[in-house]
Amino acid sequence: xxxxxxxxxxxxxxxxxxxxxxxxxxxxxxxxxxxxxxxxxxxxxxxxxxxxxxxxxxxxxxxxxxxxxxxxxxxxxxxxxxxxxxxxxxxxxxxxxxxxxxxxxxxxxxxx
Amino acid sequence: xxxxxxxxxxxxxxxxxxxxxxxxxxxxxxxxxxxxxxxxxxxxxxxxxxxxxxxxxxxxxxxxxxxxxxxxxxxxxxxxxxxxxxxxxxxxxxxxxxxxxxxxxxxxxxxxxx
Numbered sequence: 001x002x003x004x005x006x007x008x009x010x011x012x013x014x015x016x017x018x019x020x021x022x023x024x025x026x027x028x029x030x031x032x033x034x035x036x037x038x039x040x041x042x043x044x045x046x047x048x049x050x051x052x053x054x055x056x057x058x059x060x061x062x063x064x065x066x067x068x069x070x071x072x073x074x075x076x077x078x079x080x081x082x083x084x085x086x087x088x089x090x091x092x093x094x095x096x097x098x099x100x101x102x103x104x105x106x107x108x109x110x111x112x
Numbered sequence: 113x114x115x116x117x118x119x120x121x122x123x124x125x126x127x128x129x130x131x132x133x134x135x136x137x138x139x140x141x142x143x144x145x146x147x148x149x150x151x152x153x154x155x156x157x158x159x160x161x162x163x164x165x166x167x168x169x170x171x172x173x174x175x176x177x178x179x180x181x182x183x184x185x186x187x188x189x190x191x192x193x194x195x196x197x198x199x200x201x202x203x204x205x206x207x208x209x210x211x212x213x214x215x216x217x218x219x220x221x222x223x224x225x226x
Contacts, residue, residue: 004154032212032213034214034215036217041200041220041222042219042220043114043116043118043202043217043218043219043220044155044202044217045114045217046114046214046215046216046217049212049214051212087154087155089154089155091213095168096157096159096160096167096168096169096170097143097145097159097160097162097167097168098143098145098160098167098168098206098208098213098215099145099157099160099168099170100145100147100155100157100204100215101157102147102154102155102156103154104152104153104154105154
């Protein structure tokens with residue numbers, strides 16, 4: 001069964017304290033791995049798509065990396081406005097349509 | 113801004129009632145997907161429509177049904193509402209290009225079933 005597990009569930013950082021969020025996945029054929037940011041009561045906001053092991057993408061203070069079994073979202077020198085829930089999702093070739101399978105998310109709190 | 117809108121933003125229903133949620137996709141996006149997100153959980157795939165035909169379905173009963181229209185709008189219908197249907201309902205629009213596809217989400221409809 002295709003599965004996505006995110007850790008930690010919650011992370012508290014001081015402003016400027018860099019860290020990483022983990023997304024481990026089990027799929028029979030990875031089509032793509034996606035990172036989204038979700039603010040409370042809102043829809044997920046697209047951040048990155050990664051398609052193959054070794055791929056990296058960056059956007060401002062965020063950098064996403066991908067291996068054959070997991071992805072990391074590195075946050076460098078975070079600011080309070082980076083506080084949100086970060087969701088990881090996979091698309092698999094054997095899934096219905098192009099369904100995204102999500103993890104439960106990591107809730108990040110950054111204090112000044 | 114993703115260009116994906118949903119209505120209504122909030123809705124309260126009672127058990128056994130029926131509800132219709134609406135989504136307007138980005139112009140040109142030929143695929144719409146619907147997800148259910150319970151509190152503290154990640155979104156769960158309900159179903160997907162591609163060019164007005166159902167293209168895939170998750171583990172949801174038949175009382176969850178949908179439609180996609182030529183004008184890039186779509187509907188999610190839920191019959192015989194149950195308390196567990198209380199959740200944030202998200203639609204996501206996308207366009208499939210060369211095997212790659214990114215889904216852009218709307219703000220969601222918060223449904224409360226009493």
